[in-house]
Amino acid sequence: MDEKDWEAMQVLYEEKNISRASERLYISQPALTYRLKNLEKEVGTKLFFKTKKGIELTAEGIYLSQYAEEMITKLQNTKDYLQNMQQEIRGTIRLGVSSNFAQYKLPPLLKEFLTTHPNVQFSVNTGWSADVMGLLNSSEVHLGILRGDYNWTGSKTLLQTEQLFLISKKEVDLEKVPELPFINYKTDSSLKDIISSWWHNRYIEPPMITMETDRQETCKEMVKNDLGIAILPEICLRPSDELYKYPLFYENGEPVTRDTWLMYNQDFLKLSTVRTFIDFLNDHPSF
Secondary structure (H helix, E strand, C coil), X not given: CCHHHHHHHHHHHHHCCHHHHHHHHCCCHHXXXXXXXXXXXXXXXXXXXXXXXXXXXXXXXXXXHHHHHHHHHHHHHHHHHHHHCCCCCCEEEEEEEEHHHXXXXXXXXXXXXHHHCCCEEEEEEEECHHHHHHHHHCCCCCEEXXXXXXXXXXXXXXXXXXXXXXXXXXXXXXXXXXXXXXXXXXCCHHHXXXXXXXXXXXXXXXXXXXXXXXXXXXXXXXXXXXXXXXXXXHHHCCHHHCCEEEECECCCCCECEEEEXXXXXXXXXXXXXXXXXXXXXXXXXXX
């Protein structure tokens, strides 16, 4: 078995479909099938079988795919440490980043870092913070940038704290907010909990939700067109939005905030590229 066999088994296990797996591997279906058949001959057992929905792996195939995942991780770690042995800062930093941070904050940070470290490459996975936690726990990324509070046994550094805002196209009376059309959006559970906690602290009535959107940016556009009010974190707001923005406070006067954290496993500090990028982030606390 070689690295391409490992990748084929790992992707096949995830996709359960030869067509989708070949697309992810950037090879033709016949080429992938040929490689898998040769692999079956090499190990001397059947690894998968066809079903109406695609394919299923045998017990041997599942075991081999798990072995392949371990070998890919070990190979990547070996490459990381070999590159780290060189004096020059070079290599690939694997990041898992909350979608909002990736959209609004990460691009200029990476651009500035690469001006002084041009031989560093980044592999970036974005998604909800819960997804980033999964990448951290499986060591698929060196560093995770998450929003909200999550349990983590490794190193954890607070990058920034931001306030939440109620936004509206027109001026509103905060005492009458439950009477106004409210626009909701899909987000991770940590932000939902913060918003719900503030609402129940301030109002008896539930919000009058009149619209559900898939993204915060879509929600903001609806508010800009005077279709309702919404609650968004500060990271999403710009002066050019031309909206009324009301910072949220609990009844005791405490601001409603959300934290952004940098998380990583201490073992990755052995990599000079990772250490250098962590130092860079710590030198840019306000972004």
